[in-house]
Amino acid sequence: MSRLLILFGLLYLLYRKARGGSPGRTQSEQEAGSVKHDILIEDPVCHTYVPKSQAVSLDRGDKIYYFCSRKCRDAFCRKEEQP
DSSP: OHHHHHHHHHHHHHHHHHHTOOTTOOHHHHHHHHSOOOOEEEOTTTOOEEEGGGSEEEEOSSOEEEESSHHHHHHHHHHHHOO
């Protein structure tokens, strides 16, 4: 009887391995593990950290600034324009 349980256990593990998943992990957890991580950058206005791929950028020639939103980008531009 114990041999039969061990056999079923091994077959189950082989089945899970063949499907590409590990027991206990959902599909979204498996997909999240394969996502490339993005660099977090700090917004110079509100000091919020935002993923670089989602940030609003402003190219000033010699430097590129990244912001969490257009609102912060516009506030930065207004601040630069003031004497």
